[in-house]
Amino acid sequence: MHYAPNSEACPLPFSPFKSCTVPRPIGWLSSISPDGVANLAPYSQWQNLTFDPPMVMFAANQYPDGRRKDTVLNAEQTGWFVWNMATWALREAVNISAMALPPTEDEFERAGVTKRGAIDAPGPMVAESPCQFECRYLSTHRLPGNSPVGWVDVVYATVERIHIDDAYVTPEGKLDIPRIKPIARMGYYDYAVVDEVFEMRIPGASAAAADGLEGKA
Numbered sequence: 001m002h003y004a005p006n007s008e009a010c011p012l013p014f015s016p017f018k019s020c021t022v023p024r025p026i027g028w029l030s031s032i033s034p035d036g037v038a039n040l041a042p043y044s045q046w047q048n049l050t051f052d053p054p055m056v057m058f059a060a061n062q063y064p065d066g067r068r069k070d071t072v073l074n075a076e077q078t079g080w081f082v083w084n085m086a087t088w089a090l091r092e093a094v095n096i097s098a099m100a101l102p103p104t105e106d107e108f109e110r111a112g113v114t115k116r117g118a119i120d121a122p123g124p125m126v127a128e129s130p131c132q133f134e135c136r137y138l139s140t141h142r143l144p145g146n147s148p149v150g151w152v153d154v155v156y157a158t159v160e161r162i163h164i165d166d167a168y169v170t171p172e173g174k175l176d177i178p179r180i181k182p183i184a185r186m187g188y189y190d191y192a193v194v195d196e197v198f199e200m201r202i203p204g205a206s207a208a209a210a211d212g213l214e215g216k217a
Contacts, residue, residue: 019187026086026185027058028094031074032123033103038115039070040097040107040126042086044185045152051215054159056083056135059152063100066148070103075137075155080121084129088181088193093128120160130168130180134161 003011010016027046031039045059060069075081086094093111101107108115108124115124121134135157145151168176177197184192201210 014188016187019190022186023184023192024186026094026183027056028084028086028097028126028129029058029071029081030084030108030123030125031071031081032078033070033074034077037104038106038108038124039074039103040084040111040113041069041071042094042098042185043071046083049156054133054162055138055156056133056159057154057156059154061145062148062151062153064147064149066151068153072140072153072155074123075135075157076140078122079137080118080123081135081137081157082118082121082123082125083133083135084126085131085180086183087130088183088195090126090128091183091191093126094183118161125163130165131175132163133159134163136160 001011003009005015005017024044025046027043029041029043029046033039043058043060047057049055049057058071060072062068071081090113093113096111097107097113099107099110101110108126114127116127118125118132118134120136125132125134138156138158141154141156143152143154164175168180170176178195180194182194184194186192202213205213
């Protein structure tokens with residue numbers, strides 16, 4: 001089967017678009033408003049962009065009434081946000097923080113997670129999360145949609161500080177991903193958990209290329 005999504009009706013009862021680009025890492029982002037209200041929300045359009053310097057991005061669609069997401073506004077107005085790794089142990093809190101709450105309500109309290117102060121960013125981090133990035137806002141690129149909810153803010157930032165819980169570092173100095181059990185977004189209402197990993201090395205890669213692919217410091 002095939003269809004043109006911009007001009008033809010989807011032939012399936014549920015659109016396959018979001019279920020093809022999977023799994024997607026979750027941008028569980030914390031921020032703070034200029035008047036001091038903490039915000040916490042998950043975004044499934046999240047990715048690292050490059051490593052020298054480390055840069056990240058997330059994309060946030062508008063609400064149906066045209067309002068922009070609090071995370072975007074907070075990042076633009078304060079210059080910072082924090083990425084918190086979403087894990088299997090925190091899955092319920094991640095889901096609760098996805099609720100569309102008014103900007104005056106603190107999602108940390110609704111989700112039942114603990115605030116921990118960041119070093120550079122003005123807003124809090126999720127204390128229970130094993131890894132955090134303090135991200136300094138760079139810019140927003142707005143892309144038009146076919147409807148108010150189709151409009152999207154693509155936000156770019158540099159990672160200024162990385163936090164890792166020592167308990168999840170292996171003796172070799174790598175993150176113990178099977179212990180952390182990050183969760184990822186699939187399509188529909190589906191998620192995945194990473195609890196098994198395997199290694200593949202590119203045949204014939206130079207020593208420098210191999211070190212770069214492995215992330216050797």
